[in-house]
Amino acid sequence: MRLKRKEFQVISQKERMYFMKAMLDRSGCISCGLCAETCPEVFRMADDGVAEVYQEDVPESAEATAVEAQEGCPVSVITVD
DSSP states (O other): OOOOOOOOOOOOHHHHOOOEEEEEOGGGOOOOOHHHHHOTTTEEEOTTSOEEESOSEEOGGGHHHHHHHHHHOTTOOEEEO
16 A cells, blocks of 8 residues: 655745734824834834834834834824734
């Protein structure tokens, strides 16, 4: 009796990884800069003085600070999922 070899699907690392996503409603931003100060890996102050997300896929190393920026936003315009 011959055993069948199990087939395994190779999945690239990028396909396996799930990233938190950061979003910011710029129209409600009051330009306090707290998000950019708290999590500069994800948020920055744009040339117009309003905060923006420049790294939508939150790096694993910045997940905690991205959530901290969301929780600390005084006008609650940041969403990190």
